[in-house]
Structures are given as structure tokens and as C-alpha cells.
Amino acid sequence: MTILxxxxxxxxxxxxxxxxxxxxxxxLSLAQSLEKPLLVEGPPGAGKTFLARTAAHILEASFIRLQxxxxxDASQALYEYHYAKQLLxxxxxxxxxxxxxxxRSFDQAVAELEELLPLWGRPFLxxxxxxxxxxxxxxxxxxxxxxxxxxxxxxxxxxxLEPLSEFSLSIPEFGTIQAVQKPLVILTSNRSRELSDALxxxxxxxxxxxxxxxxxxxxxxxxxxxASESFAKDVAEFLASYRHAKPHHLPSIAEAVELATALxxxxxxxxxxxxxxxxxxxxxxxxxxxxxxLGRQIAxxxxxx
Amino acid sequence: MNSSISSAALxxxxxxxxxxGFANTLRRHHFIVTTDDLVTAEMACAxxxxxxxxxxxxxxxxxxxxxxxxxxxxxxxxxxxxxxRNDTRAEEATGQxxxxxxxxxxxxxxxxPQKALSKSWxxxxxxxxxxxxxxxxxxxxxxxxxxQNSAILVFRHPLTQQDKTxxxxxxxxxxxxxxxxxxxxxxxxxxxQRYRRLIxxxxxxxxxxxxxxxxxxxxxxxxxxxxxxxxxxxxxSTQEWNAPLAPLPDTYRDxxxxxxxxxxxxxxxxxxxxxxxxxxxxxxxxxxxIKRSLATFGxxxxxxxxxxxxxxxxxxxxxxxxxxxxxxxxLFLAFLYGLHQIFEGRIRxxxxxxxxxxxxxxxxxxxxxQLIYQVLxxxxxxxxxxxxxxxxxxxxxxxxASVFDDNPIVFVLGDARSNRYPPEVDRFRAISxxxxxxxxxxxxxxxxxxxxxxxxxxxxxxxxxVEIARFNQLVDFLQKLPGMVIL
Numbered sequence: 001m002t003i004l005x006x007x008x009x010x011x012x013x014x015x016x017x018x019x020x021x022x023x024x025x026x027x028l029s030l031a032q033s034l035e036k037p038l039l040v041e042g043p044p045g046a047g048k049t050f051l052a053r054t055a056a057h058i059l060e061a062s063f064i065r066l067q068x069x070x071x072x073d074a075s076q077a078l079y080e081y082h083y084a085k086q087l088l089x090x091x092x093x094x095x096x097x098x099x100x101x102x103x104r105s106f107d108q109a110v111a112e113l114e115e116l117l118p119l120w121g122r123p124f125l126x127x128x129x130x131x132x133x134x135x136x137x138x139x140x141x142x143x144x145x146x147x148x149x150x151x152x153x154x155x156x157x158x159x160x161l162e163p164l165s166e167f168s169l170s171i172p173e174f175g176t177i178q179a180v181q182k183p184l185v186i187l188t189s190n191r192s193r194e195l196s197d198a199l200x201x202x203x204x205x206x207x208x209x210x211x212x213x214x215x216x217x218x219x220x221x222x223x224x225x226x227a228s229e230s231f232a233k234d235v236a237e238f239l240a241s242y243r244h245a246k247p248h249h250l251p252s253i254a255e256a257v258e259l260a261t262a263l264x265x266x267x268x269x270x271x272x273x274x275x276x277x278x279x280x281x282x283x284x285x286x287x288x289x290x291x292x293x294l295g296r297q298i299a300x301x302x303x304x305x
Numbered sequence: 306m307n308s309s310i311s312s313a314a315l316x317x318x319x320x321x322x323x324x325x326g327f328a329n330t331l332r333r334h335h336f337i338v339t340t341d342d343l344v345t346a347e348m349a350c351a352x353x354x355x356x357x358x359x360x361x362x363x364x365x366x367x368x369x370x371x372x373x374x375x376x377x378x379x380x381x382x383x384x385x386x387x388x389x390r391n392d393t394r395a396e397e398a399t400g401q402x403x404x405x406x407x408x409x410x411x412x413x414x415x416x417x418p419q420k421a422l423s424k425s426w427x428x429x430x431x432x433x434x435x436x437x438x439x440x441x442x443x444x445x446x447x448x449x450x451x452x453q454n455s456a457i458l459v460f461r462h463p464l465t466q467q468d469k470t471x472x473x474x475x476x477x478x479x480x481x482x483x484x485x486x487x488x489x490x491x492x493x494x495x496x497x498q499r500y501r502r503l504i505x506x507x508x509x510x511x512x513x514x515x516x517x518x519x520x521x522x523x524x525x526x527x528x529x530x531x532x533x534x535x536x537x538x539x540x541x542s543t544q545e546w547n548a549p550l551a552p553l554p555d556t557y558r559d560x561x562x563x564x565x566x567x568x569x570x571x572x573x574x575x576x577x578x579x580x581x582x583x584x585x586x587x588x589x590x591x592x593x594x595i596k597r598s599l600a601t602f603g604x605x606x607x608x609x610x611x612x613x614x615x616x617x618x619x620x621x622x623x624x625x626x627x628x629x630x631x632x633x634x635x636l637f638l639a640f641l642y643g644l645h646q647i648f649e650g651r652i653r654x655x656x657x658x659x660x661x662x663x664x665x666x667x668x669x670x671x672x673x674x675q676l677i678y679q680v681l682x683x684x685x686x687x688x689x690x691x692x693x694x695x696x697x698x699x700x701x702x703x704x705x706a707s708v709f710d711d712n713p714i715v716f717v718l719g720d721a722r723s724n725r726y727p728p729e730v731d732r733f734r735a736i737s738x739x740x741x742x743x744x745x746x747x748x749x750x751x752x753x754x755x756x757x758x759x760x761x762x763x764x765x766x767x768x769x770x771v772e773i774a775r776f777n778q779l780v781d782f783l784q785k786l787p788g789m790v791i792l
Contacts, residue, residue, distance in 0.1 A: 030353070030368070033352045080592075201341065204345075204368060206367050207373045
């Protein structure tokens with residue numbers, strides 16, 4: 001995996017329509033150089049997941065996403081043995097094995113069985129996202145996104161400590177698997193709960209805020225080809241005022257882009273957001289009855305000279 | 306961020322050398338910097354080779370900062386540590402700054418009588434300072450007598466900023482008079498040191514510093530520090546002076562912790578009627594069935610049923626720290642501290658007066674005493690405001706709505722007095738529908754619950770109100786809570 005400098009990261013991210021802050025590019029560069037996971041925190045919709053996906057594209061690495069939720073455990077995140085497959089093999093090979101091993105002493109039979117049918121070996125090991133990232137079957141680089149880690153239980157964080165600090169995974173039945181090529185690991189959190197210090201200590205940290213007017217306008221311009229500079233600014237200005245009015249649902253960057261796209265859909269030139277057409281676009285960014293009224297109010301206020 | 310501050314004169318070696326000192330400064334502010342973090346930051350500097358303070362800041366930031374809560378402190382300390390500054394302390398120590406004050410201030414009369422509280426130390430002190438002691442010894446004796454009183458009274462009588470300025474200026478003027486008298490020279494340094502310390506103390510006192518808990522131990526609260534001797538007062542750290550709440554003593558906290566531990570056994574799991582309900586809801590477990598069948602080659606296949614995954618209960622606490630409940634604030638904070646020790650990671654804390662701020666970050670890796678200091682000095686709360694429960698519910702439903710997502714148990718610690726602001730009962734009802742239960746710990750006696758501006762009657766249909774005014778009541782409540790939850 002090529003190690004990129006902060007400037008190279010900036011250039012690559014911008015070329016892929018992600019407008020980064022200096023903090024993001026420096027953190028990404030350090031995560032690669034220091035081979036440490038990167039913990040990205042920020043409000044929902046600030047672009048954390050998109051950052052990981054874009055980083056995978058830039059590095060031409062396979063992107064693996066582990067979506068965390070309450071109750072997730074090792075069998076869904078790290079690895080699991082394929083018990084049904086084991087059972088099938090045992091049943092299918094029971095008679096041939098009995099014929100082969102029947103003449104041997106007990107010790108010899110056990111040793112030979114281990115060789116003939118390694119029940120706890122790789123063929124029966126199901127790779128879950130973390131193992132797949134550490135020990136990829138195709139030996140290609142990986143970017144592992146552990147998304148919304150704050151949704152998982154605290155105990156689950158402990159399961160990740162070894163992979164995050166050592167880039168290895170200890171499986172009692174098998175042994176320790178060490179990553180030959182260390183993946184770029186990005187963890188995201190919406191801060192619905194505090195993560196443990198042990199996890200934080202193993203990571204570099206970056207906070208991504210919802211974009212300011214300038215950055216949001218740049219993002220819109222970058223992602224919506226029809227958007228002119230003044231149009232992007234208008235949309236960003238509108239959304240900034242809307243967020244400032246504290247709606248129930250804060251529009252994300254994706255919703256900002258969708259709003260701009262919707263306004264560009266009809267006609268040759270993008271339509272400015274006015275009280276007349278705001279109703280058509282409300283479903284994109286207002287996700288609460290009170291927010292809809294708020295959206296109309298802001299549009300009306302903006303249209304006043 | 307002040308991007309204009311950059312220094313071409315600084316080299317990478319300078320940065321690394323400074324890094325250790327900066328890390329120590331951060332540690333002094335209860336900011337955890339491990340050796341590993343420091344090494345990571347040094348490696349980051351070696352890789353990226355920052356050439357300006359801003360680049361240096363951006364380089365070490367992801368290595369040392371581990372949560373957004375640390376961000377403000379890091380930023381503030383960084384720019385304070387690395388930016389050029391005037392050494393005001395040195396100037397003060399030499400008494401130079403006193404010389405720059407206008408002469409009129411030195412000779413001004415005693416402050417107007419309405420400013421001076423009768424029978425208070427402030428009045429007496431100003432009177433004496435205005436006249437000026439003739440002998441150093443007498444002045445020292447005078448101070449000696451007043452240190453004791455001032456330490457106690459300064460807790461009780463809030464001084465305005467102007468009052469404090471008066472005292473500082475008079476002390477400074479007096480210090481100058483003493484310094485310029487050659488007879489006093491052998492003792493000048495000592496005297497000056499004492500002046501400086503007193504001045505520092507007075508300067509740093511904020512209006513919130515004058516709150517204190519005045520219950521005695523029999524009531525379960527800590528008594529205010531009247532036992533301090535004059536020498537102790539001079540050696541008190543600024544932190545201690547600024548601690549508005551006397552902390553709950555260790556013995557009380559031990560009892561509280563034991564009660565919370567007992568409660569935890571019921572709270573940890575499903576928070577329901579224990580195992581009975583879970584046993585009734587066993588579900589077929591495919592994985593376990595196949596796994597178990599390996600032992601018998603699948604014949605016979607034993608169906609395995611297991612309980613549904615435990616839903617881990619989360620807790621949210623909302624603690625009023627306004628002046629009206631200050632007598633129990635330290636007790637409530639001790640309760641929250643005890644809860645946090647056990648439910649760390651599943652609990653979020655908010656403190657509020659007229660607006661709320663999340664204070665969960667202050668619990669991480671902190672001792673109880675640091676917690677009190679942090680909450681009362683660093684939370685973004687208007688401590689001088691009036692408690693406004695309506696504003697709290699508004700803020701909680703708008704800004705922190707997600708904290709009620711996981712069907713948590715909510716503890717509200719406060720007197721439910723909204724100071725005539727709208728109580729926003731609808732919002733409170735909406736919250737109560739989203740959470741498992743709301744327990745309202747009210748420090749007021751039941752007889753006063755529905756008097757005056759109390760909103761207890763409005764909130765009561767949606768929460769369980771409990772009177773918690775004394776330590777023993779809290780312990781009793783904790784012991785009964787599991788039973789209440791089952792019901």
C-alpha cells in the first residue's frame with residue numbers, strides 16, 4: 001500500500017469529490033506511516049463513512065465494512081468455525097476414515113485424522129471482516145471500516161484491542177494469525193456513548209464536524225457538476241441557516257448534495273431555492289413535521305431583499 | 306486557531322524537546338498522555354517534519370487528543386504553552402506592577418460604606434489597609450488574625466469584581482510601602498511572598514467560589530472547612546480555593562458505592578424480573594445446535610435453545626447544579642460518580658442550570674475530587690443563572706435526543722423549580738414515552754413539592770418522584786430501587 005503525504009491525500013481526496021480539512025489529511029497520512037488505526041468521530045452525516053470508502057478507492061484497496069450494532073460478537077466480527085461444514089464432512093467421511101484409521105493405534109489414528117481432516121484448520125474457518133482484513137485470501141491491500149463502534153457493547157471493544165494494536169488475531173483452536181500486510185483501519189463513532197480509553201489509546205484521533213458554508217459549497221460544487229459557484233454558495237448558505245435554527249434532524253452532507261442535485265434536475269440552469277419550490281425539496285432534508293415548517297420559514301427569510 | 310502564530314526559528318528538534326514539557330503541562334490539567342502517545346507524537350513529527358507551530362499543532366493533535374472533549378483543553382494549552390507571553394508573574398513578584406498603578410489609587414479613601422458589608426472581614430480589612438500599619442510586625446499580626454476569618458467568610462460573602470480589585474490594589478500599595486522601607490528589607494521577601502499569595506487567591510476567586518455546603522456531618526453532608534489554620538489557608542492550592550462544593554467524605558462515599566454495587570446486580574442485565582422472563586423466551590439457536598451435534602456426528606441432533614441476547618440497560622442522569630440545590634450537589638455528584646464507576650460506557654451525564662452540558666467526559670479517568678472541580682469549573686453552564694427545566698427538556702429533545710434512543714433509565718436530580726419559566730410538560734412527556742423509566746430525586750421536603758414555582762405536580766404523572774435530601778435517604782432509595790423497577 002503506497003504511503004501518501006498529507007498533500008497527496010488532499011489532492012487524491014479532492015479528485016474524488018471529498019473536500020478534506022488539514023486535520024483529516026494529516027491524520028490519514030499518519031495512520032498509514034505509523035500503522036495505527038484512525039478513530040473518526042463526528043455528528044451523523046459528516047462524511048466519516050464516505051472518507052473510509054474514498055480512502056479505499058485512492059489506495060486501490062478492497063473495502064471491508066463492519067457495521068457495529070448492540071449485541072455484535074466475535075462470531076460476526078472476527079471469525080467463526082463453519083460447524084455445519086464440519087458436520088457434513090464428518091458424516092461424509094465417516095466410513096472411509098473408519099476404514100483407514102481402523103488398523104492404527106489410537107495415537108496414530110489421531111495424528112492421521114488431524115492430517116486428513118483438519119477440522120480446526122483454515123478450510124473450516126469462516127472469515128469475518130476483521131480476519132478478512134488481516135489475512136486476505138487474495139493478498140491484496142485492505143481498508144477496514146469499523147463503522148459506528150459506539151453502537152457495539154463495551155465488551156466488544158475488548159475483542160478488537162488485539163487486532164487494532166498488534167494487527168493479529170489469536171484463535172484458540174488454530175493459533176495466532178498475524179497480518180502480513182497491515183490494513184488501513186478506520187473506526188467511526190457518533191459519540192452516542194463514550195468509548196473506552198483502551199480503545200482510544202490504540203488509535204489516532206480526528207474529529208469531523210459538519211462542514212461550514214465554504215466547505216459545503218466546495219463539496220456541492222465538486223459533487224454536482226451542474227452547480228455553479230454562486231448556486232452552491234446559496235444552497236450552503238440556506239443549509240447553514242437551517243442548521244443554525246436547530247431543527248430536529250440536522251441535514252448531512254449527503255442530503256446537501258441531494259438537495260443541490262434535485263434543484264439542478266429540471267431545466268438547463270439550476271433553480272435557486274425559493275419559497276415557491278422549497279416544498280418540493282423539503283423531503284430531502286426535513287425529516288420532522290416541525291422541520292418542514294422551519295425549512296419554509298428559512299426559505300422565505302432568504303428570499304426577502 | 307491562530308494561524309498567524311508561526312515561528313521559522315523553531316526546528317524539529319525544538320518541537321520534540323518542547324513536546325515533553327507540553328505533555329507534562331497537559332498532565333497537570335488531568336489530560337492523560339501516555340508514554341506511548343508521546344512516542345507516537347514524536348514519530349509523527351519525525352515523519353511530517355512540521356515547520357511552523359500550526360503544522361506542529363496539526364501533527365501532534367491526532368496523536369495526543371483521544372476525544373472531542375479533550376479538544377478545547379488541548380487547543381487552549383497548546384497555544385498558551387507555545388505562544389509568546391508577558392511574564393506577568395515575574396513583574397508582580399518584583400512589585401513593579403504596583404508601581405505602575407496610579408498614585409490616586411494608593412491614597413484613595415476606604416470604599417463607600419454600602420460596598421463594605423458590616424461586621425465582615427472585608428470592611429475591617431479595607432479600613433485597616435487604608436490607614437496603613439506602621440510596623441511590619443503589627444501588620445503581620447493583623448493579617449494573621451484575619452487570614453482565619455477571611456478564609457471562612459470569603460466562602461460566605463460573595464465579593465464583586467470591583468471589591469476584589471479594591472483589595473488587591475490596596476494590598477499592592479501596602480506591599481510597596483513595606484518594600485521601600487529599608488528597615489523591613491530582611492523580611493521583605495517573605496512579606497512579599499505572602500502578599501502575592503493572598504492577592505493571587507483573591508484574584509482567582511470567582512463568584513461561584515462562594516458556594517459551599519453548610520450541612521453538618523449528622524445530616525450526611527460535609528461541613529465547610531472551618532478547621533483550617535491560617536498557615537493552611539496560605540498553602541491551599543487555587544483548586545481548593547475555587548472548589549465551591551466541599552466533597553463528600555470518603556466514608557460516606559464508601560457506603561454509597563456499596564449501595565450502588567448492590568443495585569448494579571439488578572441493573573446490569575435485563576433490568577426485568579431476572580431470569581424468569583428470559584427463560585420463557587428461549588429461541589432456537591442454530592449455531593449451538595450444529596456445534597453440539599458434532600460430538601454425536603449429528604445423530605441424534607439435540608436442539609439447543611438459548612436466551613435472546615441480553616439488552617444492556619443504559620442510564621442517563623440529569624443533575625441540577627443551581628444555587629437552589631447546592632446543599633445536595635456534592636451528594637448528587639458523589640452518586641453520579643459511584644454510578645459511573647460501575648456503568649461506565651453505558652451511562653451519560655448532563656448537568657444543567659439554565660442550560661445543560663454533557664459532563665460525561667469529566668468522569669473519564671478522574672478521581673471524585675477532580676470531578677467536582679472539573680464539573681464546576683469547566684462545564685459550559687451558566688452557574689449564576691436560574692434553573693429552567695423547560696429549557697432543559699427543549700435542549701434534551703433537540704440537541705441530545707439520541708441519548709434517549711436505547712430505552713434508558715433516566716435519573717433527574719433537582720428540585721423541579723422552573724423559576725416561573727414554562728415547564729414544557731409536553732416535551733417531558735415525550736421523553737418519558739421514549740425511556741424505560743424516569744426517577745426524579747428531589748431534595749425538597751414533600752410538603753414543599755407543590756408550593757411556589759415548583760412544577761412537581763406537572764411532571765409527576767410521567768416520573769417517579771423521590772425525596773432525597775439526606776445521605777441516608779439516598780442509600781434507602783438505592784436499596785429499594787430494584788423492587789421499584791420490577792413494578
